[in-house]
Amino acid sequence: MPERFWRGEAGRGLALVAPPALYALVLLAVPLAAVLAFSFWSQDGLVIDRTPTIANYREAVTEPLYRQLMLRSVGIAAAVTAATVLLAYPIAYFVSFVVRPERKALWIFLITIPFWTSYLIRVFLWKVILGYNGVLNTTLQGLGVIDAPLTFILYNANAVVITLAHAYAPFAILPVFVALEKIDRSLIEAARDLGETRLTTFLRVTLPLSVPGVVAAVLIVFIPTIGDYVTPRLVGGPGGLMIANMIQTQFLKLSNAPMGAALSVLAMLTVGAVALVFVGLMRRWLKVRQ
Amino acid sequence: MRGGWLAVYAVLYLAFLYAPIVLLPLFAFNDSTIIAFPLTGFTTRWFSELPQTPALIASVRTSLVIAVTTAILSTVLGICAARAGARYRFPGKRPILGFIMLPLVLPEIIVAVSLLVVILGLGLSLSSWTVILGHTLICTPFSIAILNSAFANLDASLEEAAVDLGESRWSSFRLVTLPLVMPGIISSLLIAFTISLDEFIIAFFLTGSDPTLPVYLWGQLRFPQKIPVVMALGTILVALSVLLLTVAEFFRRRGVARAGGRDTGGFL
Numbered sequence: 001m002p003e004r005f006w007r008g009e010a011g012r013g014l015a016l017v018a019p020p021a022l023y024a025l026v027l028l029a030v031p032l033a034a035v036l037a038f039s040f041w042s043q044d045g046l047v048i049d050r051t052p053t054i055a056n057y058r059e060a061v062t063e064p065l066y067r068q069l070m071l072r073s074v075g076i077a078a079a080v081t082a083a084t085v086l087l088a089y090p091i092a093y094f095v096s097f098v099v100r101p102e103r104k105a106l107w108i109f110l111i112t113i114p115f116w117t118s119y120l121i122r123v124f125l126w127k128v129i130l131g132y133n134g135v136l137n138t139t140l141q142g143l144g145v146i147d148a149p150l151t152f153i154l155y156n157a158n159a160v161v162i163t164l165a166h167a168y169a170p171f172a173i174l175p176v177f178v179a180l181e182k183i184d185r186s187l188i189e190a191a192r193d194l195g196e197t198r199l200t201t202f203l204r205v206t207l208p209l210s211v212p213g214v215v216a217a218v219l220i221v222f223i224p225t226i227g228d229y230v231t232p233r234l235v236g237g238p239g240g241l242m243i244a245n246m247i248q249t250q251f252l253k254l255s256n257a258p259m260g261a262a263l264s265v266l267a268m269l270t271v272g273a274v275a276l277v278f279v280g281l282m283r284r285w286l287k288v289r290q
Numbered sequence: 291m292r293g294g295w296l297a298v299y300a301v302l303y304l305a306f307l308y309a310p311i312v313l314l315p316l317f318a319f320n321d322s323t324i325i326a327f328p329l330t331g332f333t334t335r336w337f338s339e340l341p342q343t344p345a346l347i348a349s350v351r352t353s354l355v356i357a358v359t360t361a362i363l364s365t366v367l368g369i370c371a372a373r374a375g376a377r378y379r380f381p382g383k384r385p386i387l388g389f390i391m392l393p394l395v396l397p398e399i400i401v402a403v404s405l406l407v408v409i410l411g412l413g414l415s416l417s418s419w420t421v422i423l424g425h426t427l428i429c430t431p432f433s434i435a436i437l438n439s440a441f442a443n444l445d446a447s448l449e450e451a452a453v454d455l456g457e458s459r460w461s462s463f464r465l466v467t468l469p470l471v472m473p474g475i476i477s478s479l480l481i482a483f484t485i486s487l488d489e490f491i492i493a494f495f496l497t498g499s500d501p502t503l504p505v506y507l508w509g510q511l512r513f514p515q516k517i518p519v520v521m522a523l524g525t526i527l528v529a530l531s532v533l534l535l536t537v538a539e540f541f542r543r544r545g546v547a548r549a550g551g552r553d554t555g556g557f558l
Contacts, residue, residue, distance in 0.1 A: 013378025017386055020367040020430060024390045027427045031404030038407055091303050094296045109539055114307050116484050116531045120504050121524040124511055125310035128317070133326045135313065169307060219395070227397020229491050234511070244399040244491075251403055251495070264403050271397065 038261035046255065056262035066246065066263065073243040074270060076157055077226040080164040084221050085214060087165065088172035092213075093206075095173075096180035108177070112170050119167065123234050126163040130154040130235065155237025163231045168224070172217040179213025180206070208286070215282050222278075223271055243267050314528060318521040325517055336522035343519065349506035353487055356418055356502060360425040360486040361479045367426070368433025368478055369471075375434075376441035387434075394431040401428060402495040409496070416498040424492040429482040436481060440474025440545055473545025480538040484531055 040052045060066045095107045114122075129135045130153045137149040153159055183206060191201040229244040236242070243263060250260030321331035340346065374380070375387050393401060405424050409416065444467065452462035468475075490504040497505050507523075510516045 009378050010380040013374050013380030013383070016370050016378065017374035017380070017383075017390075018370075020371040020390050020434075021386050023367055023430070024392065024427070027405065027423055028392060028401070029389075031408045032400075034407045034411060035400075035404045087303065090296060090299055094300045098296055105543070109535075110304065111307065113532060113535060114311050116488070116535055117311055117528045118488055118504065118507070118524055120488075120490055120507050120511070121314065121520070121527070122310045124517075124520075125313050128313060128325050129309060131326070135326075138326070138328075166306065166310070223395050224397055227399040229399055229494075230508075244397070247399055247403060248495075251406065257407060260403060261407065264400050267397065268400055 035261045035264055038258050039265045041258045043256055043258050048258070056259050057266070059259065060262050060266055069241065069243045069246050070263075070266065070270065072157070072241075073226050073267070074274065076160055076164075076232075076240070076242060077222050079157075079161045080168065080225045081218050081222045083161060083165040084168050084172045085176075085217050088169055088217065089176055089214070092173050092176035092180055096177055108174070111173055115167070115170050120230060122167065123163055123231050126159070126166065127154065127235050130159055130162065154235060155240065157236070157240045159235040159237075160232050160240045160242075163235050164225050164228060167231070168221045171220045175216035175220060176210060176213040179210045179216075183209045211282060211286060215279060218278060219275055223275065226271055227267060311528060314521060315525045317518065318525040320518070323515050323518055325521070336518040337526075339519050340522055340526075346503075346506060346519075346523070349501050349503045352418060352500045353503040356421050356425060356493075357483045357486040359422050360429055361483040363422070363426040364429035364433045364482045365437075365475060365478045367430045368437045369475065371430070371434045372437035372441045373467075375438060376444070377446065391431045391434065393428045398428065398489075398491045402492045405492070406495045416496055418498065418500060420496040420498070421493050421502060424496050425486040425489055428489070428492065429485050432485060433478040433482055436478045436542075437471065437474050440471040443546065444470055471545070473541040477538040477542045477545070480534050480541075484534060 038048075039056055040054065042049045042051070042053055042055060060070075091111070095104055095111075099107050127134075131137070132149050132151065132154065134149075134154070136153070137146075140146045141149065153162070187205055187209070188201055191205045192198075196204065226242075227244045228242065229248060232240050232242040232245055244267075247260050247263050247267070250256045250263060316329060317325050318336055319332055319334065320329045321333035321335070322329075371387060371390055375383070401424060405420070405427075409420055414420070448470070449462050449466050452466045453459060457465065488504060489502075490508065493502040493505050494508065501509070507520055510520050
């Protein structure tokens with residue numbers, strides 16, 4: 001490479017970006033490739049057999065337990081995403097359109113604070129809130145709203161959805177808020193001047209313009225929740241376990257790294273496929289509307 | 291109050307967000323080993339038990355060392371990427387920067403198992419360093435996101451003026467750019483520190499014989515009699531992170547003001 005290149009803009013830029021890029025290459029690309037390789041191997045006791053095989057994938061697809069865990073993970077992640085984004089949208093709208101400009105930063109700060117506190121302890125506290133003798137049940141019984149404790153809210157998929165909807169709230173609020181902030185307010189005034197009601201203005205102007213934020217929120221919530229380990233383990237009970245729990249079991253308990261690797265690859269493919277389909281559908285929908 | 295029903299909803303939503311955190315101090319000061327209502331009495335017993343648990347103190351020390359190292363490493367890497375992104379055009383810029391941000395959209399369990407496979411495959415032993423490697427990987431994108439706004443708000447002509455006036459490139463960066471982005475650097479350090487301190491799943495997979503604080507807590511949650519002490523510890527941690535975040539927010543705002551930008555709020 002000529003010396004001139006490294007003194008030019010492109011060279012300086014590449015030299016500067018090299019350390020983080022190499023770091024990600026060595027600690028992300030190489031490990032992901034290794035997982036991919038492992039998923040085609042097999043393990044007998046502590047010995048790894050490197051003859052390529054698709055037996056792990058065949059087992060992952062045919063074994064009902066794995067299939068059930070994968071489907072449940074997708075189902076729970078979808079439910080969490082829907083609940084989180086639907087609950088978050090009005091808050092983002094409130095902060096963007098109702099709160100006075102100088103107080104917006106304070107509201108965003110208030111919304112983000114709870115999420116920088118220990119995740120483990122927060123999940124545990126949801127167990128305390130939702131439990132048989134938990135805060136919610138004792139409060140509702142004390143108020144006379146219910147006679148017997150509610151049992152459908154702990155150690156099942158519902159508990160996982162509630163806890164994760166709480167854990168990922170700011171990740172849904174912030175992108176929607178940013179998208180709403182970008183909307184030119186004169187467009188809304190124009191719609192009102194042209195005779196639209198508040199509701200139709202929202203449906204025909206504000207909502208479509210905020211779609212990019214909603215798409216970002218959906219992806220930001222969906223992707224990590226599908227691989228969540230702590231919440232299903234603490235509040236999910238046997239019926240709320242997800243694929244990450246099985247991946248952990250394969251790697252650390254059953255010493256079957258190749259099977260764990262195959263499940264990891266399948267989980268990544270599922271996440272990628274769902275994300276691509278979703279983004280594709282949204283693009284198409286936006287195009288039709290335009 | 292403005293906003294009518296929306297305002298009511300916003301307050302209820304905040305109550306939902308803060309519900310678990312409000313309970314924490316209640317049970318930390320409650321004189322009972324059972325974590326349930328009604329509360330039985332006030333005690334500071336759980337707090338005084340904290341310093342008498344050597345394993346806990348050791349895990350706090352491990353976590354602090356890991357979090358400080360991670361914060362420094364990911365901020366340095368973040369500065370490189372954010373400055374390259376803001377200042378230079380180079381071939382493959384978008385894919386390279388996108389690739390560095392990838393850990394942000396990967397489930398953490400995938401990052402954890404893939405690193406574990408490689409580390410064990412290379413015959414390395416697990417230690418605090420392996421946790422630091424993993425944490426730096428996931429913290430760097432957050433550092434970049436914060437530093438991007440610091441570098442993007444920067445007026446490039448300031449640095450050019452310094453170069454024209456005879457400073458070298460490095461000294462103009464050190465004397466002009468660095469002080470201007472310093473608030474961004476501080477908030478990046480604090481955010482990376484906080485993420486690393488709280489991260490569980492990567493630490494769970496990659497930790498050696500010295501557990502980090504979340505890994506230690508995870509073990510404790512199985513023993514009901516240990517939980518009030520965990521609540522006391524949690525209360526202290528919440529107080530500390532609120533303090534840290536307030537400081538981070540203060541510096542971020544000052545940075546935005548100093549660079550002459552408009553405050554749009556929030557770290558993300």
